[in-house]
Amino acid sequence: MPDKKAVILSSGGIDSTTTMAMAKAENYAIYSLTFNYGQRHTPELEAAKKVAHYFAAKKHLVISIDLRSIGGSALTDDIDVPKGRDDHAIRYGIPVTYVPARNTIFLSYALAWAEVLQASDIFIGVNSIDYSGYPDCRPEFIAAYERLANLATKAAVEGKVIMKIKTPLISMTKADIIKKGIELGVDYSLTHSCYDPSLEGKACGLCDSCILRKKGFREAAIPDPTHYVT
């Protein structure tokens, strides 16, 4: 029986789904937190719901946040999502799909929910190997956030809990993540990665996220269950 609660940031993609599987394997009660931030790829919201159900989450909370009014990203604005980029470009540039302060905002909501739930553990599937372009995916960012979390909440200030930001994927390659997920029984056909899906919800096959996904399955030597347009 689960004896501890975890808030898990879930996008319905490979990383957060594998993270949820790992928390489940550690016997956490799962509180799944997903954001509807005006992203173009709403199939990810459907995927997150299916994934939460698959892992018998105690609750799946979808919070609408208003990043469009702030602007600044191809994921929320009318900027073209880049297609067909090579591995080097994906790995070393900060992409136009970067959403300003996204993980900072996501973790802040997770912290608020954790405080209400009296949970001390927040899981986020960030990864600094296969996707180092985002500043808020790096270990030093996470460490600074954890430090902040312990100064930010009533329970932490009163010494009742020590907040932990858990990033089990931080040093794993996409292939390792997929292998770990398969070992833990993840059904990746439930997940969604594409930044620019077709109207029917098919993955484009060409955006950075599709390219990393394909590469991950290929390198893990595991069949990719995704339906790609290309």
Next chain:
Amino acid sequence: MPDKKAVILSSGGIDSTTTMAMAKAENYAIYSLTFNYGQRHTPELEAAKKVAHYFAAKKHLVISIDLRSIGGSALTDDIDVPKGRDDHAIRYGIPVTYVPARNTIFLSYALAWAEVLQASDIFIGVNSIDYSGYPDCRPEFIAAYERLANLATKAAVEGKVIMKIKTPLISMTKADIIKKGIELGVDYSLTHSCYDPSLEGKACGLCDSCILRKKGFREAAIPDPTHYVT
């Protein structure tokens, strides 16, 4: 002519309004940021709008955030707002009006907007003297946030800006804040503090926020322009 941009968190109350006046006096271009978080006291949204107009803000952005779904506070839930508490109770307890991780969430949006605006300064009117009950109003919280901000954004990571979280009121009493504001030409009749206003928008006169407001004007020996029920 303003040569630098500041994002100012504005609630339409005394503290954030005085903070905005101080930023204006330092020649910042004002970008006013207000949150609609399902608070009971919507007159504060009206006040924030009037204040932004008064200070000729370049933009006044109101972001709706979904704290009700997270719960946990008398400001957003159906918990009674405490009335008639004495100074000691207000000063030393964490009140039920505490909204989980509120300033953490607010600063995260401010950071996102600052990044899009290419602004490096975020002003927040927190105060650790007259209202020490909230963990996320303390100097150590703000310092940790500033550290995080410099690890969280593209511009900071690329070394283009140093993010600063400015808290000009941090060590001021409410009376000093009001005196400073009057000196800078603030019209406090535009502002709103009450947690539990009447249907006509009158201040209750009994909640912690009204008590601190009354005390501030009294101690500053400045007439209080507020219309109180009591």
